[in-house]
Amino acid sequence: MPKVKTKKSASKRFKVTGSGKVVHNRAGSNHFKIRKTSKRNRRLRKDTGLSDAMTSRTKKMIQK
DSSP: OOOOOOOHHHHHHEEEOTTSOEEEEOSSOSSOOTTSOHHHHHHHHSEEEOOHHHHHHHHHHHTO
């Protein structure tokens, strides 16, 4: 059986931590920053964990 290729778009968006969780950047931080509060912009800077339902599917896409 041939090797399964990594989905390059997914590997650029997601990262697997040492404990096996998948983290990603939050959406909505690229433009229209003036109309968002500074508290909201601070929250958007931080990575967040992926839900358990999406984690197994994402790990298959990024082969980790």
